[in-house]
Amino acid sequence: MKKYFDYNYLKIAFYTIFVVIVSILVYRMSSSTDNIIPYIVEKFKSGLIIFEPIVLGFIIAYLMNPAVGFFENKFKRYFKLKSKKKLKKSRSLSISLVYLLLFGTFILCIIFIIPEILGNIVSIVNNSETYINILSTYLVDLEYFIKTNFSVIPSDVTTKFFDTINISKIFDIGLDSLNTILNTLVSGTISFTNILLDWVIAFMVAIYILGQKESFVNGIKRIIYWLLKPDTAQKFIGLCMESHEMMIKFFVGKSIDSLIIGILCFIGLSILQNPYALLISVIVGVLNMIPYFGPIIGAVPAVIITLFEGLLPAVAVAIFILILQQFDGLYLGPKILGDSLGITPFWIISSVTIGGGLAGAAGMFLACPITAVLIIVINRLIDKGLEKKRIDLPKLEPDSFYDLDVTKPDVEA
Template sequence: MKIDWNRKYTTIAVYAGLTGAALIALVFAFKNFEFFSGWGKRISGILNPVWLGMIMAYLFNPILKFAEKRIFRWNAVTKRQHSSKRALGLIFTYIVVLIILTIFLLLVIPQVYASGSDLASKMSGYIEQTLTWINEFLSKSKFIGGDINNLDDVFNKALEIFNLNMETIGSKIQELITNSTNLLKDYGPKVFEYFKGITNGFVNTIIGLIFSVYFLASKEKLTAQIKKVLRSLTSERLYNSTLELANFTDKTFGGYITGKLLDSLIIGIIMFIVCAICKMPYTPLVSVLVGVTNVIPIVGPFIGAIPGTFIIFIVDPVKAFWFIVINVVVQQLDGNVIGPKILGQTTGLSALWVMMSITIMGGLWGLFGMLISVPIFAVLYTLVKLAVEKRLAKKGLPTETVEYYAAAEDRTLSESDDEPTFAEKLRKMTADIAENHFGQRFRKFRAKRKEKKAGKDKASTENKEDTENKQ
């Protein structure tokens, strides 16, 4: 019996079957969520060195590009010449990384360690001085009740408020001491897991470093292979859009992360110099705290300022106040002068979206999530923006946000026959980011200076020739 297949109904049946299979798979995955999540975590743990290698390769790639373009500048024609150039570039890259780590380990960490050790050894004396200062403040203050003259009065008042007494507190402490053995049994395995995690992290870092060498050594081949697979699976339009999206993401991430690291380094150095001039206690420690936490947008300065202020406060409360003033001034300088000059318009996000990105990504991935939150949201924001503008353009509606501030009846609808494609828009935005990047602006500045100097030299030569002709 010959079956007369109807193309239309066959297509509908195939789509219906695929939809049903997808729904069954989704229900099965939800019912066995713990099983699949466990396998997912296990696979992710196995691939941790690979992810670390990719991150390292991405961070080290600008150094490699600089080495190949500026230092080893010869034109590699043969495969052997290209391999030699790449090998020298890799050696230079990892030497630079090693020098940076050595400087950090030999100069910064010993200073921070010495400050921390000194702080720990003198902590009891500092606390006693602080308590004395607070008692003097309470006894002289006119804004505190007359029955509170020292910390003992504050403590007794707190006990009255919370309906506690020394017998209750003593019994709780005795109970805690009695249960200390059980606490040790409970937390012993956790301590073991903690040290195991540190060991695994160290091993993964070493393996990731090896992976980064391979990724950088064959980056062109890996990129070509990815493009080959992508081109075989997608249409030409989707292929071009994906490449432009990847380029835009690279510019956004690269520009933001490198700029933010440079910005944080400058802020740390400024804080160190100013605190050293003002003779702040534990200057290396508080400067490193401020510089490291500055990589986190908006909330980073507060995270670094709080422990720094506390450390200085227990030594000298007056200097703690001036440290807060210095930190506020430096952060204003960073936000209004240094940051815009280095970062430029690399993200295009408003303060609201920056804060939202930090909150969400910080909740998901902690400190690392806060660091990469802004560039990730910048890419997502751009994709949503382009999709919305594309749909508005199809409806003949204005795409500029300013058009929607006014009432609907006051808007003038505009139509565009030559609406740029998704890839063209991304290409333009990528060019804008590259144009506003600190490195590009610095190169333009140097080019202008060279032109100006060349003009002066030319004018000087002409004046000299005129003088000689007159003579």
């Protein structure tokens, strides 16, 4: 009699391993004074190092997939491809074209942009003593202006406040940080080969993932349907698809928006004859990826750097960046992104603040799409719970607050 493998045992083993992992985490949290979040992050990082090339490959493939899909659809439409062989060739050609554009952009950055940025940084470091004196003079003048025109503020309070601002110490901290980074890069030259090898493997893995993405997606669907009930699996896959579309729209739209803002910033600062136009434009463009706080954070170093050239150039840069941010917030951003996330400014600001506290700049960038997904999940759970209780209480839109009577929900008999 032929024996078949019972897959229920495999499912039981999977759940057992999951329970054991959760139990270890709970024990760690209860038996140690250490915070559980750093512990989880540390263990996750140590495990990620082993699979780093594979994980990087999946991330690269995920980020490059919209561009590959764009070119593939163009080839299908213009060349009217229908046969399986020709469709496969169009996929390969699309991947090759995206890789060519990516590496071409990278080489152009190495040749033209990076040397200019490094030159700006070296110029700031070499003239640091002069810049310290300039900023110190500005602070002395500002202190005198406040004491003269704002007599409401006690003179000793103003003096103590400006005494705490030690420009020389701030520059020393900045230079020490820069030296630490440079020393780390120099000392890490030995491990450069390993890092390069990881990235080469990651890009190779990404090629195979992009070439067979339907197979990977189908495999993930099979696992989900195996682990969950059909109805639950269908809802979960629908949520994943919705989250995927939301994140891709946000990432692609925000990248295009930040690139345009960076280019416009460079053009404007070049017209203003700012010597650090490229460095400031890169800072403004990159930090613009962070919702709400990014433009503000990007404006601060831009004004401080320009302040080295004089007060009037700094004021001109501040006004220009303010106008640029208003253009982005009122026209360009809504035109490109629209309401891609569907969350209110309150949740955006809250999520960016919490994300920045937990994971720094990466957390600030990823906080909004993650929060949007969580809000979708929570709203669906709430809708399901209200439906079971037969309570008709619709979601309240921000613009309809004064049109809705929330004193008593409608309850079906």
